[in-house]
Amino acid sequence: MRTIEVEQITQAIAKMCMDACYYLSEDVYDALVAAEKKEESALGKEIIGKLVDNADISKNEQRPICQDTGMTVVFMEVGQDVHLVGGSLEDAVNAGVAKGYTEGYLRKSVVAEPLFNRKNTTNNTPAILHTSIVPGDKVKIKLAPKGFGSENKSALKMLVPADGVEGLKKVVLDTVKTAGPNACPPMVIGVGVGGTMEKSTILAKKALLRSVNKRNDHPEYAKLEEELLEMVNKTGVGPQGLGGVITALAVNVEYFATHIAGLPVAVNINCHATRHAEVEL
Amino acid sequence: MAEVKRITTPLTKEMARSLKAGDSVLITGTIYSARDAAHKVMTEALERGEKLPVDFTNQIVYYLGPTPAKPGDPIGSAGPTTAGRMDKYTPQMIEQGLSGMIGKGYRSPEVVESMKKNSTVFMVAIGGAAALIAKTIKAYEVLAYPELGAEALAKLTVEDFPAIVAIDCDGNNYYEEGQKPYRKI
Numbered sequence: 001m002r003t004i005e006v007e008q009i010t011q012a013i014a015k016m017c018m019d020a021c022y023y024l025s026e027d028v029y030d031a032l033v034a035a036e037k038k039e040e041s042a043l044g045k046e047i048i049g050k051l052v053d054n055a056d057i058s059k060n061e062q063r064p065i066c067q068d069t070g071m072t073v074v075f076m077e078v079g080q081d082v083h084l085v086g087g088s089l090e091d092a093v094n095a096g097v098a099k100g101y102t103e104g105y106l107r108k109s110v111v112a113e114p115l116f117n118r119k120n121t122t123n124n125t126p127a128i129l130h131t132s133i134v135p136g137d138k139v140k141i142k143l144a145p146k147g148f149g150s151e152n153k154s155a156l157k158m159l160v161p162a163d164g165v166e167g168l169k170k171v172v173l174d175t176v177k178t179a180g181p182n183a184c185p186p187m188v189i190g191v192g193v194g195g196t197m198e199k200s201t202i203l204a205k206k207a208l209l210r211s212v213n214k215r216n217d218h219p220e221y222a223k224l225e226e227e228l229l230e231m232v233n234k235t236g237v238g239p240q241g242l243g244g245v246i247t248a249l250a251v252n253v254e255y256f257a258t259h260i261a262g263l264p265v266a267v268n269i270n271c272h273a274t275r276h277a278e279v280e281l
Numbered sequence: 282m283a284e285v286k287r288i289t290t291p292l293t294k295e296m297a298r299s300l301k302a303g304d305s306v307l308i309t310g311t312i313y314s315a316r317d318a319a320h321k322v323m324t325e326a327l328e329r330g331e332k333l334p335v336d337f338t339n340q341i342v343y344y345l346g347p348t349p350a351k352p353g354d355p356i357g358s359a360g361p362t363t364a365g366r367m368d369k370y371t372p373q374m375i376e377q378g379l380s381g382m383i384g385k386g387y388r389s390p391e392v393v394e395s396m397k398k399n400s401t402v403f404m405v406a407i408g409g410a411a412a413l414i415a416k417t418i419k420a421y422e423v424l425a426y427p428e429l430g431a432e433a434l435a436k437l438t439v440e441d442f443p444a445i446v447a448i449d450c451d452g453n454n455y456y457e458e459g460q461k462p463y464r465k466i
Binding site: 040041043047050051053054057058061063064065066067068069105106107108109118120122149152173180181182184231234235236237238240241242243244245271272273 | 318345346347348349350351357358359360362363365385386387405407408409410411412413415416430431445447455456458459460461462463464465466
């Protein structure tokens with residue numbers, strides 16, 4: 001049994017909030033640089049070039065890449081041989097988010113109640129926390145600030161088995177076309193297929209945490225990711241929706257077992273500022 | 282690529298009409314920032330017959346909620362937010378004399394009709410280029426609704442703020458024109 005103070009988690013989360021918002025991860029940065037060369041539209045090329053410049057400024061001056069520093073999504077794998085002490089895990093995560101967003105000059109974009117009052121919580125809490133218990137004595141934290149320009153354009157469809165691969169492709173295509181410029185393309189697209197309704201959406205979110213240059217380990221899903229990327233780049237949406245051949249940088253698909261009667265498909269859209277940070281305690 | 286047009290605020294209706302879909306523009310002068318919450322509060326005030334805190338005649342509104350400024354800076358990161366969320370309030374705001382709007386994304390047919398009728402232009406800034414855009418903002422002053430935090434109504438002094446005309450006063454839509462040659466599906 002290994003003991004970890006929850007204060008360590010608070011400190012790690014605070015730093016990850018800032019790092020994720022200031023430093024565009026290398027995989028996305030490299031994908032933007034490659035996309036600038038590949039884009040055929042002159043305006044689209046110029047736009048991607050400016051996104052690269054923006055990432056450079058953010059990195060050099062520790063400024064948020066985007067003013068929408070998001071709602072904070074945390075995936076945490078807790079080893080079953082870990083004993084967390086010093087307080088509640090959830091409180092520790094939220095304390096880290098509050099610290100990171102306050103000390104890092106990040107925007108506080110969370111309201112306490114969605115429908116009637118919509119009062120800002122003023123410290124970006126609560127975070128969305130997904131925990132899982134895994135073998136071992138480590139705590140692995142993945143953090144992704146999620147902007148809502150793109151989150152709002154995400155979709156869930158409960159397809160039936162007969163809809164198959166073509167059905168999934170149509171859901172992705174329709175979602176990307178509807179998203180258009182609102183999702184700040186070039187996008188990164190996370191697809192979750194299988195499971196239950198909620199499982200598919202969590203898979204789609206998890207898919208966004210995978211590097212854009214890494215394909216699914218399963219060869220059929222890896223091929224599907226390539227086909228989906230080629231498909232969405234034929235929509236003409238292009239950088240910022242102003243036309244071009246680069247609508248998305250990557251499509252990442254994650255799957256899970258599902259029911260004999262079902263084929264849930266969730267599409268989680270992310271903008272080019274696909275921010276994520278990772279740490280192991 | 283279209284020529285770059287330099288414009289200085291206030292943006293007269295005549296100048297607004299001279300801007301065409303696809304034009305790149307650099308804006309210098311004063312613009313105002315407001316987003317969801319400020320639009321809601323302002324249109325509710327109008328419905329009660331009250332005056333707005335700002336005279337929007339020939340002015341430009343930027344759909345923005347910036348990050349907090351670091352010490353010594355006028356503003357934090359400051360890219361555009363999705364304009365479509367303001368569609369419900371926009372015709373009322375256009376009636377107040379707005380000649381320009383800056384944001385990102387598609388607008389509703391009702392907004393485009395109102396833009397054509399009132400000679401108002403919709404421009405887009407690059408979504409997510411928030412640190413880059415902030416370099417062109419020289420001053421930020423909250424004018425009203427400070428309780429809305431990042432969503433407060435504010436006055437911005439800008440120099441060569443970069444934008445692209447997405448929908449002009451005749452309703453020409455550069456999202457449509459720009460995407461068409463590349464659309465294969």
